[in-house]
Amino acid sequence: MSLRGGDPAEIGGYPLEERLGSGGMGTVFLARTSSGRPVAIKLIHQQFAGDDEFRIRFRQEVAAARRVSGAFTAAVVDAAPEADQPWMATTYIEGPTLAQRITDEGPLNGAELRRLAIGLAEALRDIHRVGVVHRDLKPSNVVLSAEGPRVIDFGISRAVDQQTLTMTGRVIGTPPFMSPEQLQAPRGVGPRSDVFSLGTLLVYAATGHGPFDADSPYITAYQVVHEEPSLGSVPDALRAVVEPCLDKEPEGRPSADELLVLLRDLPADLGGTATGGPGAGRTRDMLTQHHLMTPETPPPTAPAPPAPATPAAPPAPVAPDAGSTGTAIGGRLRRRWRPVLAAAVAVAAIGGGVAALTTSGADGNGDGTDGRGTDAGRSAAAPGGTLPDGFGPWRTTVPGGREDIPDELRCVARDDALFCGGGGVIAARVNPADGSRLWTAKSPGVPAQGMHMVGATDDTVIGYRIADQDAPQGPPTEVVALDADSGEELWSTPSGAQSTAVTGRTRDAVVAGSAVVTVDASNSRFEARDAHSGEVAWTAPFPAGTQCAPVPEGPRLLAMCATDAEVDALDRRSPTLRTLALDSGELGRPIEVEGPVVPVGDADGSLVLLSPSYEGTARAGYDGVARVDPAAGKVTYSRFDKVYDGTPGMAGGTVHLSGRTGLVTAFDPATGRKKWERQTGVEGASGPASGDGAVYFSSASGRVVALSPNDGKTLWSTDPQADGLTGEENASPRVTVAGRALFVAAAKNTLFAFDARKPPRSN
Incomplete structure (x- = not known):
C-alpha cells in the first residue's frame, strides 16, 4: 500500500517506498539501501518511544532477531533502538504471509503443506539452537518466500536465560496460537511453547481454522488450556504428528529436532483428510482468519428457530418522499458484514x-x-x-x-x-x-x-x-x-x-x-x-x-x-x-x-x-x-480528509x-x-x-x-x-x-x- 500523509520520507537514511503494514506497536515500511537492496523497516509508534517497557522489549527484539538471522528468518540489516523513534531494518522477504495465502487461495495440501511443515520445523530448530523462544508464531508471522517459509517478527521473543518482560494490563501473544503455559504462567515459557504454536499453525494451514477457535479470545484461551483440539479435518498423516505437539504439558511435546524427524517421514502428498477419530466432526461457531494487520469478518451462526405467529401490524402510513443531497461516499468495494450471534x-x-x-x-x-x-x-x-x-x-x-x-x-x-x-x-x-x-x-x-x-x-x-x-x-x-x-x-x-x-x-x-x-x-x-x-x-x-x-x-x-x-x-x-x-x-x-x-x-x-x-x-x-x-x-x-481507523462513538x-x-x-x-x-x-x-x-x-x-x-x-x-x-x-x-x-x-x-x-x- 502507498505511503500516507504523515509518513516519513526516510528512516535512518533509507528512502521509503510504501507501507507494508501497521499494527499496535509500529508500522513496517518497504525501503531501499543505497545499493538498491530492498529492506523492511519497522518503526515503533511515537507514543511508545518514551515508554521504558516498550524500549526494553524493542531492544530484546533487535537482539533476538540478530541472534537468529539465518536461512529461515529475516536478517537484521540495521537498527536504532535508542533513537527518538526506535526502528529496525531487516532483509525484505518477498512473498505473501501464510495468512494472506490461505485467505486468497484456501488451505494448503499435499506437497505444499509438507514443505511448509518441514520448513517451519527447521526454522524453530535454528531459533531454539541459539537460545531464543519466539513466543508469537502465527500465520501473519510466516512469509512464504520462493526459497521456503521464513519466520519473522521477534517482537515478544526472549532469550531462554532472560526474565520474561510482562506488563500489567496487557496479554502478550495471540490466543488461538498460544500455548497453555503461555496463557497461565508466561514467565515459565520455553522452547516447547513454540512447538505447541507450530502445531496450531499447521492445523490452520491444513484446514483454514485453528484447533481451538471460539467466539471470543477468552473462550479460545479456555479451550487452549482445558479442551481437546479440533483435528477432524486435518490429514491423517499430519494429525499423527500434530497431536503430540498440542499436548497440554510441555514435556509431552517433541522438541523442534524431534519434530523435524517426524515430519520428514510424512508422505509427499500427505494423503486425504481425516474422517474420524478425536475431534472429527467437531464444529466451531466461527472460523478465525488471521491477517497481517486487519481481521476478517466471521461467518454466520446457525439460524434461530421460528417464533410463534402473532397478529399482523397495521398498514404503514405514507411518509414524505425519501431523498438525498450531496455526493454519495463509499463507491469502492465494501466489506461484507456477516450475520453473527457473536464475532471476535x-x-x-x-x-x-x-x-x-x-x-x-x-x-x-x-x-x-x-x-x-x-x-x-x-x-x-x-x-x-x-x-x-x-x-x-x-x-x-x-x-x-x-x-x-x-x-x-x-x-x-x-x-x-x-x-x-x-x-x-x-x-x-x-x-x-x-x-x-x-x-x-x-x-x-x-x-x-x-x-x-x-x-x-x-x-x-x-x-x-x-x-x-x-x-x-x-x-x-x-x-x-x-x-x-x-x-x-x-x-x-x-x-x-x-x-x-x-x-x-x-x-x-x-x-x-x-x-x-x-x-x-x-x-x-x-x-x-x-x-x-x-x-x-x-x-x-x-x-x-x-x-x-x-x-x-x-x-x-x-x-x-x-x-x-x-x-x-x-x-x-x-x-x-x-x-x-x-x-x-x-x-x-x-x-x-x-x-x-x-x-x-x-x-x-x-x-x-x-x-x-x-x-x-x-x-x-x-x-x-x-x-x-x-x-x-x-x-x-x-x-x-483521509481514511481514519478506530472504534467509532459519539x-x-x-x-x-x-x-x-x-x-x-x-x-x-x-x-x-x-x-x-x-x-x-x-x-x-x-x-x-x-x-x-x-x-x-x-x-x-x-x-x-x-x-x-x-x-x-x-x-x-x-x-x-x-x-x-x-x-x-x-x-x-x-x-x-x-x-x-x-x-x-x-x-x-x-x-x-x-x-x-x-x-x-x-x-
Missing part, C-alpha cells in the same frame, strides 16, 4: 504481538447509548457534579454463569442503582456507593462477544440470556426482563441475531421509554412489549424481502433494513432506514443510504452514520460521515474514532471536518462517554483517559486494573458516568469506580 477475531499487532481483538462491527452501541435505547440511563445515580451518598472508590468482580470463561460487562446507572450485564451475566444490581451486589442473574451459556445489557427502565432491567450448549434444545438467545428491586425474572422471549448483518452493530433489542422492542427469533418482525409485564403491545413484520434491526435516534426509533439478497451475499450496499412508530409499530417510507454504513449516534435531529473504507476486502477505517434526517427523508454525505454532538494504539480523533458530523486529534496511552480504547466536562475512553485492561471535549487535551489518565486484551475495535463504551462518579468495566467481569475529579494516581 484475535489477531496480533505488528511489532510486539499484543493481542488485538476485533469484532467486525459487532459489540456496537458505538453511538454512546451503550445499548440502553432511547432514554435508558437518563436518570443517573447522581446529578451532575455530585457523588452517590456514601461513595468511595471501589473494585469488584461479578461472577457469571460461566466463571471459567469471563468476559466484559456494560453498565447502566439509574437513580440509586447500577445495573450491569454481559459476560455470562444477564444482569446484576450493584450498589454504586461501594460496589456491593444486591442480586445477580446469571446466563448459563458461553458468553458471546459484544452481547451485554439491553437496558433498564425505572422498575425493570433487560438483558440477554445465552443458552447452555449442553442443555436440551431451546432458544439459543433470549431477551430477559428482571425486576429491578429483587432480580426476579418477569418474562423472556426468544431473540433474533441478525442485527450485525444489517447495521454492523450487535443490537437485537432496545429499551424505548417503558417498552422493549426486540427482533423475533425468526428474524422476520419487530415485537414491542411492556418492559415490566411483558405484554405484547404490537408486532411489525419486516418489509417483504428484507431483514431489519432497531436503531435508536434521539427520542425516535428507526428500522434499518437490508434485502435478503444483500444479507445472503454479505454485502449491504443499499440499506434503508424507516421510522418505527413507538405506539403502533407502523413503518415509514424507506430512506435509501449508500452503504454499508454503521450507525454511531444522533446530532441535531439526524442519525449519524460512518462509511467504512476498504483496501481490497480488508477494512482500512472510515472515510466519511452520512446524516439522515428522518423527518425530511433526506441523506447528506461528507468526506473525511458524545456531545461530536464523532470520535479511537484507534488501537490510543490515537483519538474528533470530527464534526455535519461537515466531516477534523476537530482535533490526540495521542493517548490507552490502547484499544472504547468510548466515548461524556460528563463533568470531559470525554472518557477506556480499554479492556481498565486504563481510562479523560480528554477535553474542546481540544482533546489530556486531563488525566490511569493505570490498568485488569489483565485484558488490548487493541480491541468496535467495543461499546466501557465507562458509565453518573455525576462525578465513573463506573468502569474491564476484562474478566471486573468493575471499578472512582471520583472523576480524584482519579487513581497513574505511575
Whole structure:
C-alpha cells in the first residue's frame, strides 16, 4: 500500500517506498539501501518511544532477531533502538504471509503443506539452537518466500536465560496460537511453547481454522488450556504428528529436532483428510482468519428457530418522499458484514504481538447509548457534579454463569442503582456507593462477544440470556426482563441475531421509554412489549424481502433494513432506514443510504452514520460521515480528509474514532471536518462517554483517559486494573458516568469506580 500523509520520507537514511503494514506497536515500511537492496523497516509508534517497557522489549527484539538471522528468518540489516523513534531494518522477504495465502487461495495440501511443515520445523530448530523462544508464531508471522517459509517478527521473543518482560494490563501473544503455559504462567515459557504454536499453525494451514477457535479470545484461551483440539479435518498423516505437539504439558511435546524427524517421514502428498477419530466432526461457531494487520469478518451462526405467529401490524402510513443531497461516499468495494450471534477475531499487532481483538462491527452501541435505547440511563445515580451518598472508590468482580470463561460487562446507572450485564451475566444490581451486589442473574451459556445489557427502565432491567450448549434444545438467545428491586425474572422471549448483518452493530433489542422492542427469533418482525409485564403491545413484520434491526435516534426509533439478497451475499450496499412508530409499530417510507454504513449516534435531529473504507476486502477505517434526517427523508454525505481507523462513538454532538494504539480523533458530523486529534496511552480504547466536562475512553485492561471535549487535551489518565486484551475495535463504551462518579468495566467481569475529579494516581 502507498505511503500516507504523515509518513516519513526516510528512516535512518533509507528512502521509503510504501507501507507494508501497521499494527499496535509500529508500522513496517518497504525501503531501499543505497545499493538498491530492498529492506523492511519497522518503526515503533511515537507514543511508545518514551515508554521504558516498550524500549526494553524493542531492544530484546533487535537482539533476538540478530541472534537468529539465518536461512529461515529475516536478517537484521540495521537498527536504532535508542533513537527518538526506535526502528529496525531487516532483509525484505518477498512473498505473501501464510495468512494472506490461505485467505486468497484456501488451505494448503499435499506437497505444499509438507514443505511448509518441514520448513517451519527447521526454522524453530535454528531459533531454539541459539537460545531464543519466539513466543508469537502465527500465520501473519510466516512469509512464504520462493526459497521456503521464513519466520519473522521477534517482537515478544526472549532469550531462554532472560526474565520474561510482562506488563500489567496487557496479554502478550495471540490466543488461538498460544500455548497453555503461555496463557497461565508466561514467565515459565520455553522452547516447547513454540512447538505447541507450530502445531496450531499447521492445523490452520491444513484446514483454514485453528484447533481451538471460539467466539471470543477468552473462550479460545479456555479451550487452549482445558479442551481437546479440533483435528477432524486435518490429514491423517499430519494429525499423527500434530497431536503430540498440542499436548497440554510441555514435556509431552517433541522438541523442534524431534519434530523435524517426524515430519520428514510424512508422505509427499500427505494423503486425504481425516474422517474420524478425536475431534472429527467437531464444529466451531466461527472460523478465525488471521491477517497481517486487519481481521476478517466471521461467518454466520446457525439460524434461530421460528417464533410463534402473532397478529399482523397495521398498514404503514405514507411518509414524505425519501431523498438525498450531496455526493454519495463509499463507491469502492465494501466489506461484507456477516450475520453473527457473536464475532471476535484475535489477531496480533505488528511489532510486539499484543493481542488485538476485533469484532467486525459487532459489540456496537458505538453511538454512546451503550445499548440502553432511547432514554435508558437518563436518570443517573447522581446529578451532575455530585457523588452517590456514601461513595468511595471501589473494585469488584461479578461472577457469571460461566466463571471459567469471563468476559466484559456494560453498565447502566439509574437513580440509586447500577445495573450491569454481559459476560455470562444477564444482569446484576450493584450498589454504586461501594460496589456491593444486591442480586445477580446469571446466563448459563458461553458468553458471546459484544452481547451485554439491553437496558433498564425505572422498575425493570433487560438483558440477554445465552443458552447452555449442553442443555436440551431451546432458544439459543433470549431477551430477559428482571425486576429491578429483587432480580426476579418477569418474562423472556426468544431473540433474533441478525442485527450485525444489517447495521454492523450487535443490537437485537432496545429499551424505548417503558417498552422493549426486540427482533423475533425468526428474524422476520419487530415485537414491542411492556418492559415490566411483558405484554405484547404490537408486532411489525419486516418489509417483504428484507431483514431489519432497531436503531435508536434521539427520542425516535428507526428500522434499518437490508434485502435478503444483500444479507445472503454479505454485502449491504443499499440499506434503508424507516421510522418505527413507538405506539403502533407502523413503518415509514424507506430512506435509501449508500452503504454499508454503521450507525454511531444522533446530532441535531439526524442519525449519524460512518462509511467504512476498504483496501481490497480488508477494512482500512472510515472515510466519511452520512446524516439522515428522518423527518425530511433526506441523506447528506461528507468526506473525511483521509481514511481514519478506530472504534467509532459519539458524545456531545461530536464523532470520535479511537484507534488501537490510543490515537483519538474528533470530527464534526455535519461537515466531516477534523476537530482535533490526540495521542493517548490507552490502547484499544472504547468510548466515548461524556460528563463533568470531559470525554472518557477506556480499554479492556481498565486504563481510562479523560480528554477535553474542546481540544482533546489530556486531563488525566490511569493505570490498568485488569489483565485484558488490548487493541480491541468496535467495543461499546466501557465507562458509565453518573455525576462525578465513573463506573468502569474491564476484562474478566471486573468493575471499578472512582471520583472523576480524584482519579487513581497513574505511575
